[in-house]
Amino acid sequence: MRTSLWSRAAGIASSFMGLSLLAAIPAGAQFRMCPESPQAGDFTVDVLANRADDLLDEPMHLDFDKTAPGGPDVYFIERAGKVRRIRTATHRVETLGSVNTRATSEIGLLGIALDPEFASNRRLFLYYSSPADSNFMRLSRFTLAGDSLDPKSEKVLLRVPYPGEWYTGGPLLFAPDGNLFVAIGYGMGVGAAAGGKVSADTRDLRGKILRIRPTEAGGYSIPAGNLFPEDRYPSGPGARTRPEIYAMGVKNPFSLGYDPRTSRVAWADMGPDGTIYKPDEQNLASAPGNFGYPYFLGENKPLEAGLGQDPAHPKADWAGNAGLAELPSAQPASLALAQNAPITGSIFRVSALSPGQSSLPTGYDGLWFTTDFNTGRIDTLSLTTEGKVKGSGTFLSNYKLDGPTDLRIGPEGALYVVAYAGWFASTAKTAIVRVRLKDPCVGTTAVAAPRPRALPKGLRVRMSAAGLLAAPGVEDARMRDVTGKVRDGYREVR
Numbered sequence: 001m002r003t004s005l006w007s008r009a010a011g012i013a014s015s016f017m018g019l020s021l022l023a024a025i026p027a028g029a030q031f032r033m034c035p036e037s038p039q040a041g042d043f044t045v046d047v048l049a050n051r052a053d054d055l056l057d058e059p060m061h062l063d064f065d066k067t068a069p070g071g072p073d074v075y076f077i078e079r080a081g082k083v084r085r086i087r088t089a090t091h092r093v094e095t096l097g098s099v100n101t102r103a104t105s106e107i108g109l110l111g112i113a114l115d116p117e118f119a120s121n122r123r124l125f126l127y128y129s130s131p132a133d134s135n136f137m138r139l140s141r142f143t144l145a146g147d148s149l150d151p152k153s154e155k156v157l158l159r160v161p162y163p164g165e166w167y168t169g170g171p172l173l174f175a176p177d178g179n180l181f182v183a184i185g186y187g188m189g190v191g192a193a194a195g196g197k198v199s200a201d202t203r204d205l206r207g208k209i210l211r212i213r214p215t216e217a218g219g220y221s222i223p224a225g226n227l228f229p230e231d232r233y234p235s236g237p238g239a240r241t242r243p244e245i246y247a248m249g250v251k252n253p254f255s256l257g258y259d260p261r262t263s264r265v266a267w268a269d270m271g272p273d274g275t276i277y278k279p280d281e282q283n284l285a286s287a288p289g290n291f292g293y294p295y296f297l298g299e300n301k302p303l304e305a306g307l308g309q310d311p312a313h314p315k316a317d318w319a320g321n322a323g324l325a326e327l328p329s330a331q332p333a334s335l336a337l338a339q340n341a342p343i344t345g346s347i348f349r350v351s352a353l354s355p356g357q358s359s360l361p362t363g364y365d366g367l368w369f370t371t372d373f374n375t376g377r378i379d380t381l382s383l384t385t386e387g388k389v390k391g392s393g394t395f396l397s398n399y400k401l402d403g404p405t406d407l408r409i410g411p412e413g414a415l416y417v418v419a420y421a422g423w424f425a426s427t428a429k430t431a432i433v434r435v436r437l438k439d440p441c442v443g444t445t446a447v448a449a450p451r452p453r454a455l456p457k458g459l460r461v462r463m464s465a466a467g468l469l470a471a472p473g474v475e476d477a478r479m480r481d482v483t484g485k486v487r488d489g490y491r492e493v494r
Helices: 196-200
Strands: 045-049 061-064 072-080 082-087 092-098 111-114 123-129 135-143 148-161 169-174 178-184 207-215 243-246 255-261 263-270 281-286 336-337 343-348 370-372 379-384 389-395 402-407 415-419 431-437 460-462 490-492
Touching: 045 082, 061 092, 061 169, 061 402, 061 415, 072 111, 082 111, 111 178, 135 402, 148 207, 178 255, 207 263, 243 263, 243 281, 255 370, 255 402, 281 343, 343 402, 370 402, 389 490
Parallel strands: 092 148, 111 169, 169 255, 255 343
Antiparallel strands: 045 431, 061 072, 072 082, 082 092, 111 123, 123 135, 135 148, 169 178, 178 207, 207 243, 255 263, 263 281, 263 343, 281 336, 343 370, 370 379, 379 389, 402 415, 415 431, 460 490
């Protein structure tokens, strides 16, 4: 069985001649092994929703219901307030309802995340600006009643003072452990002098990545492992820190990603400013920290506000600071980029996929997928075990996206992209697309027991473990015989 060969799975997935494939494939199902060196022709781009047919209007971010029959179903938001769903099995696009939002400048409905128990509790979380809550952004929980968003179900978890309407951030992401990441931009005009210093204010939630745990009652608790733990930094009136903060010193974190194997969180920081140094950033953090802004960017190089500052001992040196005067050491970016508009995705991990099949080649395991609003190119970053970027490549070099604002890896391993394709308005190219292998490749979920079968005498079979998809938590996907010896070659039935 070569990696490019299609077969019938009956009997083959169980055993040949005492060889046990690490797979559990239903009898009669078709399958193939994942290609070792995928080419552009191995992939297809499915348009799940577009402007012409579905009247998309500034789509921003998306999330998945991985339990949907024939799914995953895609839930997405539009900046003017609509919450919508794509029935992936049928490509049917539905509007579930809307929130009353103030969509001016860069604010509006900006973030969505489905509750980890969405299949049973039908709850989702939205980050948006409400006309009833002037100069604030809300993080709220809503519940679906049937297939409709129930406005009366709103539980406001968090109100973030937000007098500005630019550099908003806004994406949401649930980690597998149930903690919710909330990415918030500094929310003012361009430059540190116009308000960017709030990113270095440990008492202000702007310019931060928050990490909280929603509660059943509609509030939230603080998980262990944030930047300012309450046993060291008391909270409450007069406190100089906020326990919700996981990362500070960020600018405009417009997208979030995650590594399900290492629990590292990723974000892209877009919108360079200053005159002496203008990088954008991709960040992948394995621990809470200060990422430098407005004093340092990129490889800890100073901006105007950081001249004379030491990145190992930065100080909040302005009169309006309500937080700590001495700040945590500044962390360099995982990747400093030329001035563009980066969007992060997640790290592709075979072990995190739904059992059975992968919609991307398993050889991509461990790659960090990213894109850029301006160039539309999808890139991959390879990482060291410590999470440092060691190399880069281009995915589907012949394909460009139109103004992507979100890049997510679905539970089955396909790439889902929001192509905003406009500037404060949608265009004919606005779409939500899925990128996947034309033919999903086989995944492994169990070790099949050897079972004798009647096979033609003289049959030669090529058995290879190349491209096998490891089961969750399984690192070794080689093929072994019943004695445990690794086997990968021709074997003749006599």
